[in-house]
Amino acid sequence: MTDLAVTIGGLRLANPVMPASGTFAEGLGEAIDLDRLGALVTKTVTRELRDGNPLPRVAEVAGGMLNAIGIPSKGIPYLLEKTVPLYRRWSPPLVVSISAPTAEGFASLAAEISVPGVAAIEANISCPNIEEDGKAFAMRAASTEAVVRQLRAATALPLWVKLTPNTGDIAEVARAAEGAGADALVVANTVLAMSIDLNTFRPRLGNVMGGLSGPAIKPMILRQVYQCARAVRAPVIGCGGIATAADAAEYMLAGAAAVQVGTATFLNSRAMIEVIEGLDRFCEARGIDRVASLTGALRHEEADEEDLSWVSPAP
Amino acid sequence: MSATAEAAAEGPGAFRPSAAEEAVAVLANEVVNGEYRHLVVSCSELAATAAPGQFYQLLCPAPPGTPAGAAPFLRRPMSLYGADPARRRVEFLYKVTGLGTRGLATLAPGDTMQLLGPLGRGYRLDPAWKHIVAVGRGAGLATLGPMAQAARRAGIGVTAILSARRPDLVVSDALFRAHGATVLTVTDAEGSSGPANVERLLRGLIAEGRCDAFFTCGSARLLRVQQLLAREFGLPGQVAMEQQMACGLGLCFCCVRDFNLGGEIVHRRVCWDGPVFDLLEALP
Numbered sequence: 001m002t003d004l005a006v007t008i009g010g011l012r013l014a015n016p017v018m019p020a021s022g023t024f025a026e027g028l029g030e031a032i033d034l035d036r037l038g039a040l041v042t043k044t045v046t047r048e049l050r051d052g053n054p055l056p057r058v059a060e061v062a063g064g065m066l067n068a069i070g071i072p073s074k075g076i077p078y079l080l081e082k083t084v085p086l087y088r089r090w091s092p093p094l095v096v097s098i099s100a101p102t103a104e105g106f107a108s109l110a111a112e113i114s115v116p117g118v119a120a121i122e123a124n125i126s127c128p129n130i131e132e133d134g135k136a137f138a139m140r141a142a143s144t145e146a147v148v149r150q151l152r153a154a155t156a157l158p159l160w161v162k163l164t165p166n167t168g169d170i171a172e173v174a175r176a177a178e179g180a181g182a183d184a185l186v187v188a189n190t191v192l193a194m195s196i197d198l199n200t201f202r203p204r205l206g207n208v209m210g211g212l213s214g215p216a217i218k219p220m221i222l223r224q225v226y227q228c229a230r231a232v233r234a235p236v237i238g239c240g241g242i243a244t245a246a247d248a249a250e251y252m253l254a255g256a257a258a259v260q261v262g263t264a265t266f267l268n269s270r271a272m273i274e275v276i277e278g279l280d281r282f283c284e285a286r287g288i289d290r291v292a293s294l295t296g297a298l299r300h301e302e303a304d305e306e307d308l309s310w311v312s313p314a315p
Numbered sequence: 316m317s318a319t320a321e322a323a324a325e326g327p328g329a330f331r332p333s334a335a336e337e338a339v340a341v342l343a344n345e346v347v348n349g350e351y352r353h354l355v356v357s358c359s360e361l362a363a364t365a366a367p368g369q370f371y372q373l374l375c376p377a378p379p380g381t382p383a384g385a386a387p388f389l390r391r392p393m394s395l396y397g398a399d400p401a402r403r404r405v406e407f408l409y410k411v412t413g414l415g416t417r418g419l420a421t422l423a424p425g426d427t428m429q430l431l432g433p434l435g436r437g438y439r440l441d442p443a444w445k446h447i448v449a450v451g452r453g454a455g456l457a458t459l460g461p462m463a464q465a466a467r468r469a470g471i472g473v474t475a476i477l478s479a480r481r482p483d484l485v486v487s488d489a490l491f492r493a494h495g496a497t498v499l500t501v502t503d504a505e506g507s508s509g510p511a512n513v514e515r516l517l518r519g520l521i522a523e524g525r526c527d528a529f530f531t532c533g534s535a536r537l538l539r540v541q542q543l544l545a546r547e548f549g550l551p552g553q554v555a556m557e558q559q560m561a562c563g564l565g566l567c568f569c570c571v572r573d574f575n576l577g578g579e580i581v582h583r584r585v586c587w588d589g590p591v592f593d594l595l596e597a598l599p
Contacts, residue, residue, distance in 0.1 A: 027565035027587055031431060033330035043568075051582055057569040058561045062384030065561065069568050072582065214388065266562045267374065267390060269336045269431050 002283040003290040004276065006038070006258050008235050009158045009183025011093060011120055013038035013258060016291060017248065017276045020239050020262030021097035021122060021162070022069065026086060031269035034090045036276060038258060042083060044097040044124045046073040047109050054206030059195050064214025064241070065263055066193055068207035071099060071127060076112055084117040093119030095160065099127055103137075103147040107154035114155040121157050123148070126164030126189035128211045138164040138189075141176035152181030160237065162186035163228070165217070170224045171231035178232040186237045186260065187225045191217050214263040215241045222254050229255020229296060243271055245278020252294035285313045334432055334564075335362035341426045342404065344419075351454075351486045352420055353396070354407040362430065363405050365398040367461035368437025368555055368591040371405065372563040374429040375415035376422065391415035392560045392586065394458040394532075395433065396487075405432075408457035408486060434563050435590050438462045438553055444471050444527040448520055449496070450513065450541060452478035455533015456487050458555045458590075462530055463494040471527075474520055476501060478508045478534060510540045517544055528552055535599035545594055552594030558585040573598045 004015035018039035019028070025043065026034075034040060053070030060066075074082075079096065087094045096118050100106040110121050125137035125147055137143045138161075148161055161177045163170060165188040174185055190211025195204040203209075221240025229236045238256030242248050243264035251259050264271040279291055287310060288294065299311075339356040347353050362371075370392050377386035397406035411420050422428060440447075440462075447466055449459040456477060463473045473496040479485045481504040488498050499516060501507040520526045521544065529541040529552030538554055545552050558570040565587025574583050574596045583589065 023562070023566055025564070025566045025587075027562075030334045030434070030564060031332050031336050033332075035330070052568060052571065055569075055571070056559055057571075058389070058559065058567070060388035063388070065388055067561075067567070067569065072568050072571070266567065267388075268429065269334070269564065 002280045002288065003292075004280060006292050008237065008258055009120070009160065011158045013093065015276050015279070016252070016258035017272050017279070018092075018095070018258065018260055019265065019272065020260035021124060023262035023265055028265065028269060029090075032273050035092065037092050037272055038276075039093050039095050039119070040087055040090060041095045041122060041260065042079075042097050044071050044073070044099045044127065045076070045079045045083075045113075046071060046099050047076055047105060049073060049075050056204065056206055059204035059210070061193075061195055061212070061216070063216035064212055065266075066195055066205055066210040066212055067190065068205045068210030070207060076109070079113060080115060084115065088117060095120045095122050097122040097124050097162070099124045103150045106147050107150035110151050110159075111154040114157050118157060120160055120183075121151070121155055122160040122162055122186060123151055124162050124189070126162050128164070128166060128190060128192045128209065136164050136166070136189075138162070138173055139167045141169070141172045144173050145176040145180045148177050148180035148182050158183045160184040160186055162189055164189050165221055165224055165240070166192045171227045174228040174231050178234045182234055184235045184237055184257075185228055185232065186239055187228050187256075188221050188240055191220065213241070215243060217241045218247060222250060225251055225256050226254040226298070242275065243267070245275050245282050248275045248279055249282050249294060252291070253296070253298045255296045255298070257292070257295050286310050332361065334434055335359050336431045337362060337429070338427045339405070339430045341422045341424055341428065343424060344422045347408070347486055348484055350410050350484055352409055352411060354409065354419065354422065356405050356428065356430070358403055358405055358430065360400050360403055362432060363398050363400040363403050365395050365405065365433035366437035367395065367465045368458055369433035369435050370394045370563070370590055371407070371430050371432030371434065372560070373407075373415075373419065375418040376428070378414065378417040378421055381414070385414075387415045387418055389561050390431070390563065391419075392563060394555065394590070395461055396457045397461060398433070408454070408460075410454045431563060435586055436588070438465070438530060438555075438591050440466055440469050440471060441528070441551075442469055446472040446474070446525040447528045447530060448517065448526045449473055449475045449491075450478070450517075450529065450531040450534075450537050451475070452508075452534035452537060455531075455555070455557075458532050459530060460487050460490045460494070463491050463496045467495045472525070473497070474499065474525055476513060476516060478502070478513070478537065480504065510536045513537055514540045514544065517541065521548055521550070526550060529594055531555075531594070532557075538594075538597065538599045542595060542597075542599075553591050554594050554597045555591050556585050556589050556597060560586050562586070
């Protein structure tokens, strides 16, 4: 048995696998044992009540899907009175994802939800579907710095900041988030994208643009995790197209301390369980005692075949 | 034994899923008529323990000739057409329309397919009812068949009004008769499927005391007719709704529809809050 425990910004997780925000709710407990996950991450909650975007809200594309759900939110009282108590029946720490239109809004929301039962806050400063034309705080270092600084002052809980891949220099944004007090970075949200129905000449999403997720984006986000992990000391949580333990291992070698699984759960409700079990076997087959040892273990130097036999053991 | 069934067998306190995620084996996948096919799969007891009105998420194979990258990415929701926990079987009735169902049509006995289910909330039968009416059109008929069977077991009589474009495209009339239902067929070709004629048939059934509740799926026009009559005569009813889905478990909120809850229009998830809803709360 591999030691699967990891520590993310002071929060100890039984294993490094958790759902990506927006792809998880208690309904998954109909199919899998949620107690086996490293953490539980809520859909993003906002202060204002939101219905979400017009339909259709998803569209499938080659190797992935587009979504423009638009953050339907029942507001803070519902979160505090219903959602947080609901998740007490499961043991993994509860991470609450939040969003707001302004830095002040983020801060007051973070303060209000810093209650017992909430183990960490994930600030979604990167949703492509909530701001005009797909813009988000995390597209620029300056706006990231400003919002994270206010968030840091507003809560004592571990603060995870979810970055957008839709930026030219993600390492600079990562440094800005860390400098302003982020305890961990989630890299990344969906890739701003669109698709057109040639039978109707209409966009295939009601919101026109949306976020691309799934295997199609894995190499791009893996690269961004690598860039962020080199740029900051804070742990990086990899999120983008992870469906298997092999995907998760790649992310950890690139520098991720933990991973989030999203779209894969829609295709296989047991995806996260299979990633956890597969990481255990991956490490065991290579004589690696702790899964945390994979983090940043990417090798740059050349080695002879014999020297690499442990990396790629005979099946 | 599937992994989920193994987990369920671990003993008291162990996790017990209500939906099975597993690879199932195709037993039959036969043509019913010019448009419909009947798929029977062998699965775990958990997967086959389903209530009428529930559904499954099916990972459909790519039909032959599909260009690389154009395979169905998301699973397709498919309502239950028959479930037998003792024989560990589930049945589906589907119309070949899009990429997913064209892929489904290629499955042959012995092939395997990944499935998640049963999912969602099904029909609820009130033992006080003596006789109910099922009104279905097209693929919407699939979900009403198991409901008719459950009604018969509960001692409730069923009149089924089956609507189709042409008489040769009427599906599952034999199944409804086998479940003891009285079957009325209406078609576009015969000019009998319009809302006015269906309303006339329903008014007749109400007058005869043979309509304690409405059950419907597959037609917004026929839903409106039943809502009108339900209000006029103070009758209850349930409707199975369809919507594009991604997760099937209430996670993603892509399958929301508008519902009228006491005058307030609210979004509800078809996969999680339904797919069966109160007749009068549904907005066609």
